[in-house]
Amino acid sequence: MLRKFHSWSGLIATLLVVVLSVTGAVLSINPILDRAQAKVAGTSSISVAELTGKLASSYPGIEQIQRSPSGSIIVYFTENGKTGADLINPITGQPIGPYSTSPVMVWFKNLHRSYLLDTPGRVGAAISAFLMLLLTISGAFMLAKRLGSWRQILRPIQGTFRERLHCQVGRVAVLALLLSAITGLTMSAVTFELLPDYQSAEPVFPASVQGDIPASIGTLAALKAIPMNELRELVYPYKDDRNDVYSIITHQGSGFIDQSTGQLLSFQSINNKQKLYEFIYMLHTGEGLWWLGLLLGLGALTVPLMSWTGIQIWWRRKRSITTIKNNTAPRSADTIILVGSEGNSTWGFAKTLHDALNLAGYLVHTMSMNSFVNSALNSYPNVKQLFILTATYGDGDAPASASRFLTQLEQITEVPKFSFAVLGFGDRQFPEFCQYAKEVEATLTAKAWSQLLPLDTINRQSSQEFSRWGNTVGMAMGTDLSLVHIPTQPSCTTLALIERVNYGAKVKAPTAVLRFKLPDGSNTDLPTFEAGDLVGILAPGSKVARFYSLASESKDGILEICVRHHPRGLCSSFLYSLSVGDSIEAFIKPNPSFRPASGKAPIVLIGAGTGIGPLVGFIRHNKSHHPIHLYWGGRCPESDFLYERELNTYLKDKRLTALNAVFSRINERSYVQDKIVLDSSELRGLIGKGAQFLVCGGRDMASSVMLALDEVLKPLGMDVLTLKAQGRYREDVY
Numbered sequence: 198m199l200r201k202f203h204s205w206s207g208l209i210a211t212l213l214v215v216v217l218s219v220t221g222a223v224l225s226i227n228p229i230l231d232r233a234q235a236k237v238a239g240t241s242s243i244s245v246a247e248l249t250g251k252l253a254s255s256y257p258g259i260e261q262i263q264r265s266p267s268g269s270i271i272v273y274f275t276e277n278g279k280t281g282a283d284l285i286n287p288i289t290g291q292p293i294g295p296y297s298t299s300p301v302m303v304w305f306k307n308l309h310r311s312y313l314l315d316t317p318g319r320v321g322a323a324i325s326a327f328l329m330l331l332l333t334i335s336g337a338f339m340l341a342k343r344l345g346s347w348r349q350i351l352r353p354i355q356g357t358f359r360e361r362l363h364c365q366v367g368r369v370a371v372l373a374l375l376l377s378a379i380t381g382l383t384m385s386a387v388t389f390e391l392l393p394d395y396q397s398a399e400p401v402f403p404a405s406v407q408g409d410i411p412a413s414i415g416t417l418a419a420l421k422a423i424p425m426n427e428l429r430e431l432v433y434p435y436k437d438d439r440n441d442v443y444s445i446i447t448h449q450g451s452g453f454i455d456q457s458t459g460q461l462l463s464f465q466s467i468n469n470k471q472k473l474y475e476f477i478y479m480l481h482t483g484e485g486l487w488w489l490g491l492l493l494g495l496g497a498l499t500v501p502l503m504s505w506t507g508i509q510i511w512w513r514r515k516r517s518i519t520t521i522k523n524n525t526a527p528r529s530a531d532t533i534i535l536v537g538s539e540g541n542s543t544w545g546f547a548k549t550l551h552d553a554l555n556l557a558g559y560l561v562h563t564m565s566m567n568s569f570v571n572s573a574l575n576s577y578p579n580v581k582q583l584f585i586l587t588a589t590y591g592d593g594d595a596p597a598s599a600s601r602f603l604t605q606l607e608q609i610t611e612v613p614k615f616s617f618a619v620l621g622f623g624d625r626q627f628p629e630f631c632q633y634a635k636e637v638e639a640t641l642t643a644k645a646w647s648q649l650l651p652l653d654t655i656n657r658q659s660s661q662e663f664s665r666w667g668n669t670v671g672m673a674m675g676t677d678l679s680l681v682h683i684p685t686q687p688s689c690t691t692l693a694l695i696e697r698v699n700y701g702a703k704v705k706a707p708t709a710v711l712r713f714k715l716p717d718g719s720n721t722d723l724p725t726f727e728a729g730d731l732v733g734i735l736a737p738g739s740k741v742a743r744f745y746s747l748a749s750e751s752k753d754g755i756l757e758i759c760v761r762h763h764p765r766g767l768c769s770s771f772l773y774s775l776s777v778g779d780s781i782e783a784f785i786k787p788n789p790s791f792r793p794a795s796g797k798a799p800i801v802l803i804g805a806g807t808g809i810g811p812l813v814g815f816i817r818h819n820k821s822h823h824p825i826h827l828y829w830g831g832r833c834p835e836s837d838f839l840y841e842r843e844l845n846t847y848l849k850d851k852r853l854t855a856l857n858a859v860f861s862r863i864n865e866r867s868y869v870q871d872k873i874v875l876d877s878s879e880l881r882g883l884i885g886k887g888a889q890f891l892v893c894g895g896r897d898m899a900s901s902v903m904l905a906l907d908e909v910l911k912p913l914g915m916d917v918l919t920l921k922a923q924g925r926y927r928e929d930v931y
């Protein structure tokens with residue numbers, strides 16, 4: 198709901214709000230320019246009478262004096278029948294130079310206030326400010342939901358580059374945007390008198406004046422009593438009209454002064470509401486508070502960027518919506534698939550399951566988890582099995598399409614006849630991996646619903662893991678079930694193998710470092726990637742890509758991966774059999790969260806076997822000699838010490854600080870987790886300096902490393918989950 202609202206109001210408001218914010222950003226320069234002109238110190242002790250006395254001789258045709266919020270003094274006068282305006286030095290009363298308002302700035306002001314359309318335009322500007330307020334508030338709530346709660350609002354942001362940019366920029370600009378929108382709206386409300394009494398009232402025009410010969414202005418008592426810094430505007434009486442008066446506006450109010458007696462004839466003080474309005478005006482325009490104006494201007498400049506990234510995110514989400522065909526009516530269905538999704542990808546997996554079950558002869562109904570609990574159990578009289586496929590969002594929370602599932606489930610007290618299986622979709626980078634799926638399974642088990650299969654999880658939308666789960670489901674149902682999920686893939690690039698280095702044959706771990714380039718004569722460029730990103734490779738005859746972590750970046754001109762040959766692995770067999778000159782079809786899948794953090798804190802890289810690939814890439818590109826400590830485990834130093842020579846070179850040229858290689862098939866056998874425990878105190882020292890951990894390799898190794906690190910962290914009152922939440926523990930696990 199919140200997302201729909203944010204997307205639609207964002208789309209409608211984009212153009213209006215972008216114009217409002219860009220013009221606002223341009224206008225925010227005004228107070229700074231004004232302040233640069235106004236820089237004359239020591240004006241606080243001068244009275245208005247003193248300055249006007251000095252001006253009387255140099256400007257005989259003076260008509261008006263204005264003091265801007267930044268302190269510039271501008272004199273308006275007539276000379277030889279022509280009007281003019283000068284910027285004045287308030288101490289000497291001498292002109293600094295002619296004053297004029299830039300027509301470009303006036304145009305921007307009108308565009309900002311009213312889209313150049315007078316009153317209807319002002320209404321439009323007010324509506325835009327309102328939409329901006331709604332967008333900012335709904336965006337802030339969405340960000341809090343995305344990160345788990347308001348308390349986690351400063352946590353590292355996960356997601357695609359666009360999503361992270363959108364959220365990060367929004368997080369930085371939110372206060373400036375809120376302030377601009379609220380103050381702008383208030384000003385519109387005052388303009389349209391929706392908030393009465395907020396604009397200064399006029400003083401009563403004096404019924405009678407002395408009418409004698411005007412006194413010299415420098416001697417007028419009322420003007421002597423007003424300090425220059427209090428003045429806003431002084432309008433002189435018409436020349437030769439003895440019945441006219443001086444009209445003055447100060448920070449305290451406005452009034453009229455007799456030109457012969459110098460008496461204040463009437464004065465209208467400004468009330469608290471009007472003071473509040475002036476404060477709001479200052480906050481909005483930055484007039485008199487140039488630094489705030491500049492901050493608001495910078496905040497406004499983020500709006501076009503946020504609009505652009507927002508539209509792209511919306512478009513991608515819209516395109517990713519899956520339509521389920523042959524959706525059997527709930528009353529006739531023998532199988533139900535419930536989907537909990539935020540970003541729509543789980544719907545794609547649900548569709549694959551739906552189609553495969555249909556093909557196997559089942560009558561399947563697929564719907565969102567929220568829709569299921571809206572109906573009572575007797576709406577599904579024929580159901581034999583229920584599958585729940587759900588993602589986890591925020592900090593272990595329910596995704597949008599499952600937000601009401603658990604609360605509404607409380608109302609169902611009877612135990613259904615069908616059995617259920619929960620499949621969690623998640624990402625191991627998050628501290629609460631597949632937490633929501635775990636919660637759903639625990640709730641259903643506590644309600645004594647019968648289980649078809651125990652909970653299983655899919656990390657990072659892995660088609661391979663999903664296919665394995667499909668085999669288990671097939672066995673449990675006594676059906677042959679083949680789940681081939683092919684996510685939409687970017688177009689492939691053809692690459693040719695230019696070099697291979699073989700390892701591990703002696704210890705039965707055949708592994709190769711493979712280096713690819715664009716084929717000679719190719720007229721395309723290498724796609725852009727960095728070490729730690731993934732390359733998807735399609736083995737001939739397979740539609741499902743296998744992913745490998747990249748050890749090189751595109752600037753190196755080669756694409757490098759490290760592959761272990763698994764005898765029954767389709768893609769690894771294909772890659773391992775390649776000879777120099779052979780080609781592959783590949784595409785890049787960015788993995789931006791698996792990168793060394795910038796800054797001075799040490800980095801601890803941990804891996805085993807081919808997990809060394811991206812880690813070597815990080816070390817190779819560590820040109821700034823950031824402290825990097827590597828823990829890596831192999832089988833035997835003589836056979837599968839991957840990248841041995843390169844790593845020793847990096848140690849010498851200080852790209853690598855410490856190399857801790859351990860081996861499991863030698864007399865003093867050891868695993869990385871053992872070495873981690875052995876180095877506990879040194880690691881605690883690094884953690885104290887803000888160290889970040891990057892772990893790459895098999896799932897078992899990663900679990901053992903996590904347990905070992907929990908031991909290391911215990912005396913510090915921390916654990917791996919704490920590091921994960923701080924973005925200091927990242928995994929690339931397969």
Ligand SMILES: Cc1cc2nc3c(=O)[nH]c(=O)nc-3n(C[C@H](O)[C@H](O)[C@H](O)COP(=O)(O)O)c2cc1C
Pocket residue numbers: 343344355356537538539540541542543544588589590591592593594596622623624625627628629630631632657658
């Ligand atoms: C903002 C955000 C928060 C996430 N939080 C978690 C989490 O706490 N635990 C987890 O296992 N996965 C988490 N994930 C990963 C998603 O659950 C996973 O990518 C899932 O496949 C997305 O499915 P969907 O596109 O259907 O929403 C998060 C993803 C995003 C973008």
